[in-house]
Amino acid sequence: MVxxxxxxxxxxxxxxxxxxxINDFSIQVATPNGSGSQTSNLVLxxxxxxxxxxxxxxxxxxxxxxxxPTWYTIRCSQDGYVARRDSIQILVLMNPETAxxxxxxxxxxxxxxxxxxxxxxxxxxxxxxxxxxVKRLAKESGVSSALRPYVSNMVYVGALASILxxxxxxxxxxxxxxxxxxxxxxxxxxxxxxAAFDWSQENLTKTDPxxxxxxxxxxxxxxxxxxxxxxLGAIYGGVTVMAWYPITPSTSLADSLTQYAGLLRHxxxxxxxxxxxxxxxxxxxxxxxxxxxxxxxxxxxxxxxxGISLMSEFAGFGYYAEIPxxxxxxxxxxxxxxxxxxxxxxxxxxxxxxxHGDTEHICLLPGTVxxxxxxxxxxxxxxEQYQTPVFxxxxxxxxxxxxxxxxxxxxxxxxxxxxxxxxxxxxxxGFKRYFDLDGDGIPYRTLPGxxxxxxxxxxxxxxxxxxxxxxEDPQDYVENMSRxxxxxxxxxxxxxxxxxxxxxxxxxxxxxxxxxxxxxxxxRDRLAAIGVESSYLRVRALPISLTVxxxxxxxxxxxxxxxxxEGQLHKLIRIQYPDLATKLCSLAHCxxxxxxASWIVNQILEKESxxxxxxxx
Amino acid sequence: xVKSSSNTNLIGLEKKDYKGSxxxxxxxxxxxxISSQIITVAFELGIQxxxxxxxxGIGCSSKSPAYFMDxxxxxxxxxxxxxxxxxxAMLANRDLITIGIxxxxxxxxxxxxxxxxxxxxxxxxxxIVENNGVYGLxxxxxxxxxxxxxxxxxxxxxxxxxxxxxLEAIVAECGFVARSFAGDxxxxxxxxxxxxxxxxxxxxxxxxxxxxxNNTSASTKGYxxxxxxxxxxxxxxxxxxxxxxxxxxxxxxxSVVTLHDGSQIVLRKLDxxxxxxxKLGAIQALHNADTEESLLTGLIYYNPNRISLIxxxxxxxxxxxxxxxxxxxPPEDSLKQIMSSL
Numbered sequence: 001m002v003x004x005x006x007x008x009x010x011x012x013x014x015x016x017x018x019x020x021x022i023n024d025f026s027i028q029v030a031t032p033n034g035s036g037s038q039t040s041n042l043v044l045x046x047x048x049x050x051x052x053x054x055x056x057x058x059x060x061x062x063x064x065x066x067x068x069p070t071w072y073t074i075r076c077s078q079d080g081y082v083a084r085r086d087s088i089q090i091l092v093l094m095n096p097e098t099a100x101x102x103x104x105x106x107x108x109x110x111x112x113x114x115x116x117x118x119x120x121x122x123x124x125x126x127x128x129x130x131x132x133x134v135k136r137l138a139k140e141s142g143v144s145s146a147l148r149p150y151v152s153n154m155v156y157v158g159a160l161a162s163i164l165x166x167x168x169x170x171x172x173x174x175x176x177x178x179x180x181x182x183x184x185x186x187x188x189x190x191x192x193x194x195a196a197f198d199w200s201q202e203n204l205t206k207t208d209p210x211x212x213x214x215x216x217x218x219x220x221x222x223x224x225x226x227x228x229x230x231x232l233g234a235i236y237g238g239v240t241v242m243a244w245y246p247i248t249p250s251t252s253l254a255d256s257l258t259q260y261a262g263l264l265r266h267x268x269x270x271x272x273x274x275x276x277x278x279x280x281x282x283x284x285x286x287x288x289x290x291x292x293x294x295x296x297x298x299x300x301x302x303x304x305x306x307g308i309s310l311m312s313e314f315a316g317f318g319y320y321a322e323i324p325x326x327x328x329x330x331x332x333x334x335x336x337x338x339x340x341x342x343x344x345x346x347x348x349x350x351x352x353x354x355x356h357g358d359t360e361h362i363c364l365l366p367g368t369v370x371x372x373x374x375x376x377x378x379x380x381x382x383x384e385q386y387q388t389p390v391f392x393x394x395x396x397x398x399x400x401x402x403x404x405x406x407x408x409x410x411x412x413x414x415x416x417x418x419x420x421x422x423x424x425x426x427x428x429x430g431f432k433r434y435f436d437l438d439g440d441g442i443p444y445r446t447l448p449g450x451x452x453x454x455x456x457x458x459x460x461x462x463x464x465x466x467x468x469x470x471x472e473d474p475q476d477y478v479e480n481m482s483r484x485x486x487x488x489x490x491x492x493x494x495x496x497x498x499x500x501x502x503x504x505x506x507x508x509x510x511x512x513x514x515x516x517x518x519x520x521x522x523x524r525d526r527l528a529a530i531g532v533e534s535s536y537l538r539v540r541a542l543p544i545s546l547t548v549x550x551x552x553x554x555x556x557x558x559x560x561x562x563x564x565x566e567g568q569l570h571k572l573i574r575i576q577y578p579d580l581a582t583k584l585c586s587l588a589h590c591x592x593x594x595x596x597a598s599w600i601v602n603q604i605l606e607k608e609s610x611x612x613x614x615x616x617x
Numbered sequence: 618x619v620k621s622s623s624n625t626n627l628i629g630l631e632k633k634d635y636k637g638s639x640x641x642x643x644x645x646x647x648x649x650x651i652s653s654q655i656i657t658v659a660f661e662l663g664i665q666x667x668x669x670x671x672x673x674g675i676g677c678s679s680k681s682p683a684y685f686m687d688x689x690x691x692x693x694x695x696x697x698x699x700x701x702x703x704x705x706a707m708l709a710n711r712d713l714i715t716i717g718i719x720x721x722x723x724x725x726x727x728x729x730x731x732x733x734x735x736x737x738x739x740x741x742x743x744x745i746v747e748n749n750g751v752y753g754l755x756x757x758x759x760x761x762x763x764x765x766x767x768x769x770x771x772x773x774x775x776x777x778x779x780x781x782x783x784l785e786a787i788v789a790e791c792g793f794v795a796r797s798f799a800g801d802x803x804x805x806x807x808x809x810x811x812x813x814x815x816x817x818x819x820x821x822x823x824x825x826x827x828x829x830x831n832n833t834s835a836s837t838k839g840y841x842x843x844x845x846x847x848x849x850x851x852x853x854x855x856x857x858x859x860x861x862x863x864x865x866x867x868x869x870x871x872s873v874v875t876l877h878d879g880s881q882i883v884l885r886k887l888d889x890x891x892x893x894x895x896k897l898g899a900i901q902a903l904h905n906a907d908t909e910e911s912l913l914t915g916l917i918y919y920n921p922n923r924i925s926l927i928x929x930x931x932x933x934x935x936x937x938x939x940x941x942x943x944x945x946x947p948p949e950d951s952l953k954q955i956m957s958s959l
Contacts, residue, residue, distance in 0.1 A: 222959040236952060238945030240937040241708050243701075260955070264947040271933040273944055275708045279701070280734040287694070287701025287731070288708070294692060295670070296938025297709035298945070313695050407956035410949045415942045447938055448690035449710055451667045458683060460693040470683065 021209045023053045023078040025089035029156065030102045032095050034066030036150035039178055039189075040157050041072040045402060046174035047166050048076055049223050052215040056082035056518075057402040058594060063248070063340045069098045079525075080217060082404060083518035084397075084594040089210060090164075092156045093120065094134075103127075111208045113159060115152075128208040132159045133199060141192045151192045158196025163204065164212040168197060222407055226372040226398035227302075229408065230328060231256035233376015234300055235264055236411055239326075241299040243277040243288035245307060248340050249396040250330035253302040254278075282307035286314040286327065290389075293324040294459060296420070296447040298380045300326035305334040305347050308354065315389050316355025317461045319484070322434070322443065324383035324390075324418070327351075331395040333592050342592030343396040345514055346564040349572065351391040352542050358481060360488050363391045363542040364496060367517040371540070372398065373408040375496070384418035386442060386491050395563070397594040398515040419444040423452035433457040433468040434480065441487030488543060495541035500551060506533040508608065509555035511548070513539040513569055515594065516561055522597035527604060534604075539569065544576055552580045557611065559604065561587045563595050627663030635660045637685040645861045647799030647825030648678055648747045652685040654802050655716065658809045659686060669714045670706055674699040674728060677754055678720030678747035678825075697728025700735035703742050704926065710936035711927045714813065715742035722752050725761035725780050732782075736791035736818050740926045743812040744820045746782055747799070749827040757829070783917055784903050786820045787896060792920035793819035794899070796913060798874065798884055799826070800863035804914060811916065817925045824884075824912060826862055871911060887915035894919055 027044070031037040038059075045057040053076045062068035075085050087107040093099055093114045100121065106112060108126040115134035122129055138152040161171055172190055179185040230253050234242070239261075244254045258276050265273045279285035285301045292299035303311065308329050318325050331347045333339035351363050362382060364375045375392050383390040421431055421444050431454055434443045446455045457468040464480065465471040512520050517538060524534050537551045552558045552573070560570035567586030574581045587603050589595065624631050635656045640649050659669065666688035673679035675696035682691045694702045703715045724732045724746050735744070750763040759767070759775045762782065767775045786794045793815045795808045805823065812819035866872035869888030875881050885906060892898060899918040906913040933940070 222956055224959050232952070232955065236946055238940075238942065240940065240945065241705060243705065264951055265945075267933050267944070269933075270931075272931050273933055273937065273940055275930045275932060275937065277704070277708070277738075277930075280730055283698060284701040284704075284731055284734065287698045288705035290694075291672075291692070291702035291705025292709040292937075293705070294702070295706040295709035295713065296936075297705070299705065299709070314698070317695055408952065410952050411946065415946065447710070448670045448706065449668055449713055449936070449938075451665060453667075453688055456667055456688050456690045458691040458693065460691075461695060462693065 019209045020211050021089075022211045022213045023076050023215060025076055025210045026085045026087065027074040027076075027090040027092065027160070028088045028102070028105075029072045029092040030095045030098050031070055031072075031153070032066070032097065033062055033064050033068045033070040035094070035153065037070075037072065037094070037153045040153040041074070042402070043171060043174040043178055044157055044160060044166070045074050046177065046223065047161075047170040048074065048212055049218055049404065050170045050174065051167060051212060052218050053212060054078070054080040054082065054217050054404060056404065058084055058397065059401060060593065061341050069095055076212065078215070078217070081518065081522045081597070083522050084596050086596045086598055090160070090208075092160070093118070094153070094156065096120070109209070111163070111210065113156060113163070130159065130163060130200075130204050132156060132196065137192060137195050137199065140195065143188060147188075151189060154189050154192040155196040158193040159200045159204075161193065162197045162200035163206060163208070164210055166212050167214070168194065218404060220406065221404045223402050223404055224369055225252070225400055225402055226366070226369045226394050227253035227330065227400060228256040229369040229372035229405075230302070230376045230392070230394060230399070231260060232408065233373040234326075234380075235261055236373075237377025237380040238298050238415055239300055239380065240274050241277070241289065241292035241297040242274070242301065243279045243285040243292075243299070244301050245279050245282045245285045245303065247282075247304045247307050249332055249400045250302040250304050250307075250328060252400060253328060253330060282310040283314075286311040286325070289325045289327070290314050290318050290323050293318070293383070294448070298326075298384070299324070300328065300379075302328035302330065304330050304332050305338065305350075306336075308347055308350060312354045313356075315361065316357055316359050318389040319355065319359045319361060320357070321459050321461055322387040322445070323459070324380075324387055326379040326383050326390050326392065328392045328394060330399040331393060333590065339592040341396070343515070343594055344564060344590050344592070345393070345395060345516070345562050346568070346590065347393060348513075348542075348562075348564070348568040351393060352572070354391070360485075360543065361389060361391055362386060362488065362491055362495065363393055365393050365513040365540050365542070366398065367512075367514050367538055367540065369398065369403045369405045370408055371496075377411050378496070381413070381416040382491070382495065385416055386487060387418060387445060388487070393514065395515050418442075421446050421450070421455070423450050423455060426450065426452045426455045431455060431457070432466050434464065434483075435466045436483050436486075440490045441483045441485075442490070492543045493545060495543075495545075498540060498545050498547060498551075499538045500547075501536045502551075502554075503533050503535045506535045507556040508532070508604075509535040509537065509551060509558040510561055511537050511539065511551070511558055511569065511573070512561040514563075516563060519595040519597045519600060520561055523600035523604070526597055526601050532604065532608060542572070544572060548573060549577050549580060552577065552583055555583070557585055558583055559585050559587045559607070561595070561600060563590045564588055565590050626660050628665060630660070630663070630666070632656065632660045634688060635666060635686050637687050638683050640681070640684040642677060642680065642684070643828045645828045646677070647749065647823070647827075647861070648681045649684065650799040650802070650861055650863075651745065651747055651805065651823055651825060652681050654805045654809060655685045657802075658806050658813070662810060662813065664714060664813075668712065669716060670703075671716050671718065672699050672703045672706065673718040674720070674723035676720040676723045676752070677827075678718055679723055681747065682716075682718050697723050697726070698731055699723065699728065700731040700740070700744070704735060704738060704740040707740050707742065707927065708930065708932075709938045711932060712936050715740070717742050717744045719744065719746050721746060721748045721750060721760040721762040721782070725782055729761075729780075729785070733785060733789040736786050736789035736820070738926050739790075739792070739817045739923050739929075741816055742818055743809070744818055746820070746822045747825040748782065748822055749825050750779075751827050753827050753829060781903060781907065782822045783820065784900065787899055787903075787918045790920075790923065791820050791918070792817050792923040793916075794822075794918040795820065795916045796822045796824070798824045798864060798912075798914060800861060800874070801865065801884075801914070802863075803865060804886070808916060816928075817923050868915070883909075883911035884914050885909075885911045887913060887917070891915070893917060896920070
């Protein structure tokens with residue numbers, strides 16, 4: 001494709017071909033929020049992905065509906081790395097407001113694509129500039145003036161297709177997929193893309209080295225966001241009641257659930273086997289979930305940090321009164337409103353110890369979209385088995401951005417509904433709600449409506465004895481709390497186990513959780529390439545598996561990598577293993593953006609240089 | 618087959634099958650009277666006790682589910698959030714009968730949002746407010762339904778106007794709004810029966826005098842011994858044993874009731890010509906009663922046309938809680954199809 005571009009002379013073409021950088025670059029599109037660039041960006045991402053190039057897309061957006069700056073980054077990586085990259089090779093500059101900083105951020109040798117009438121400062125001589133006749137092509141498209149700003153964004157799709165060699169057929173099918181096959185919409189947009197492509201072929205001289213080339217590295221994979229994955233997981237996990245309140249970045253989880261439950265969960269008469277309620281606030285959302293879980297539903301909510309704070313009283317109630325519930329926390333930056341459209345892993349300790357009094361909640365920590373699906377259904381089994389609220393901590397990056405993944409595996413276990421007694425069982429054996437018959441700390445429960453004298457009990461957040469009767473007896477309280485402790489401890493090794501990659505020759509280890517996984521994977525490869533070997537353990541649940549101690553003990557130093565300021569996982573591990581505290585180093589960083597491999601590599605090199613003079617730099 | 622006798626109801630249960638645990642509320646508390654009426658009504662209607670869920674918030678009122686229908690399932694939840702728990706439970710199992718018990722603080726202050734939203738959402742339930750205008754468990758603060766200008770020994774004069782929960786319910790589109798007096802079983806019982814049969818949220822705002830904390834320093838009647846035992850009344854841990862206040866009066870009549878502290882309230886029973894389906898008329902009637910400083914009792918507003926939450930959710934007939942894996946987990950092929958569509 002490159003040779004089709006008009007070049008000044010054959011020498012230029014030679015230079016370009018010799019130094020081609022194939023399938024290894026980041027594109028950043030800078031636009032004002034609300035200008036309708038999302039379609040263009042997702043079409044670009046999907047086209048590259050469908051060309052077989054490992055790709056990931058991340059939306060860096062403001063808390064705003066229209067006008068404030070927003071960026072979309074697409075990373076293509078021949079080697080399959082999907083973490084955010086902090087260097088930008090190709091900038092599409094559609095927003096004058098951020099032009100100065102955006103141009104500064106382009107890596108030397110990179111590209112700046114801009115609308116031809118833009119008055120930017122083109123001082124940098126180490127980058128290539130391409131102008132696009134955006135206004136003219138949008139006007140010539142014949143769409144109404146109201147739609148022109150929107151189709152303007154299609155111009156950069158066509159221009160990039162020409163410059164990078166993105167296949168127009170893939171672009172057209174991505175458009176069609178995006179518009180769910182509505183041909184009229186494809187027919188509005190595709191001519192603009194084609195015109196921009198043709199114009200670029202005729203008028204631009206390619207002097208940059210970047211090239212998208214068909215590959216086969218995405219075969220057998222799909223592209224999906226974590227919130228959709230979570231919603232599907234919940235549906236295949238048999239969710240029956242979902243109550244929620246809108247909050248970024250969890251809203252799309254509820255939206256996806258509404259969309260797919262509508263397709264998958266009606267009986268032959270068209271009646272729903274689920275209910276989704278948009279509550280008046282998070283207090284009511286979790287109240288409905290607790291009420292529904294108590295009455296036998298598979299109930300869930302999805303929220304983010306501020307919602308978690310509001311839900312904490314009921315979380316403690318659910319813990320103490322032993323009621324199953326699933327609470328998704330798609331984390332964003334706190335405290336308070338914080339950076340509401342930016343990513344963080346700052347709710348770990350809040351969720352684990354949510355509510356007043358002594359509580360320790362089970363938390364699941366998905367690190368991939370596939371795990372969002374898997375934990376989406378498993379969370380219900382765990383909540384009902386242990387009769388307790390289960391938190392699932394995703395985050396904005398995992399939940400709202402697009403990730404390559406293998407198709408999700410259908411649940412490989414039958415639904416586990418926990419210890420629920422029938423009327424006959426109550427009649428035969430009697431029933432004491434909070435009696436630990438099996439020694440695992442998990443009592444038996446009955447569901448409201450169980451038609452048998454003796455089946456009913458009194459659920460309360462106040463002190464209670466084994467029969468659920470009101471009690472302020474000191475011994476009753478201590479026995480109850482000790483049993484709850486036993487119950488949570490009993491869950492420890494039955495929750496999703498840590499994933500370990502042990503490297504025999506490594507003296508250092510990394511511990512992480514959640515969406516930092518791709519950055520950690522990439523950083524380990526880059527460190528290994530310069531002689532720094534590492535092992536890796538990814539925690540997938542709280543309470544923390546006791547196997548973590550072996551991992552820590554078998555390395556000289558273990559770096560706990562996480563996207564928060566306080567080093568929350570680091571603290572949790574140190575509390576669990578005070579004897580190992582001196583081996584644990586915290587690498588905690590949170591600036592609202594997804595963690596990069598470069599940050600980890602730099603941190604490790606800095607810290608390790610104190611310990612090890614042998615590092616090749 | 619259970620033999621029916623004069624002591625058993627339609628489903629062969631005796632009244633004792635509807636009893637609760639002994640009350641720990643103060644003697645003479647109006648709440649106990651309400652519990653008794655619930656027991657009587659559930660017995661008379663032949664309701665299966667296990668089918669009933671008793672849900673409450675926090676406060677004296679919210680303790681009362683322990684004092685009726687021990688064979689029913691109960692959920693004493695958190696302050697002001699009984700409505701959300703009830704809504705969740707009803708979504709999970711549409712066959713249940715929900716009796717929600719709340720108080721004027723639990724509903725009118727901390728729970729006002731959930732109260733209004735559960736009315737708007739129209740969760741099928743009986744929503745009983747045991748309304749005494751005072752926070753009893755925390756020793757006598759004014760609640761949002763206390764009268765303007767009312768005096769209280771410990772908190773002085775109440776400067777704020779009261780909230781009328783019936784008015785709030787009507788404005789929130791509640792389709793069954795009634796008010797009564799705890800000591801008037803002849804009125805409470807039929808209202809309770811009607812509320813139970815209503816398919817939607819039904820409010821019963823029941824004035825239920827507090828024997829301990831609605832004391833006023835201007836008290837002229839009631840606690841005759843107060844003058845002789847003035848000091849013990851300053852000890853808020855001392856609660857005198859009182860007789861329950863009862864009354865009986867006919868539609869269209871008024872009844873002046875003297876409370877334990879000697880203050881009086883005027884109840885005016887709606888007469889038989891009153892049209893409870895006229896929404897503006899209901900609001901006007903409440904306003905008129907307020908102007909006359911009386912409390913209107915009876916079925917104040919009724920709208921049979923609202924669709925309940927369960928119906929608007931288009932749920933399967935079987936309770937969601939009873940669905941099993943084959944109903945809930947879509948087949949493997951469907952997941953494969955979705956995966957290939959992404």
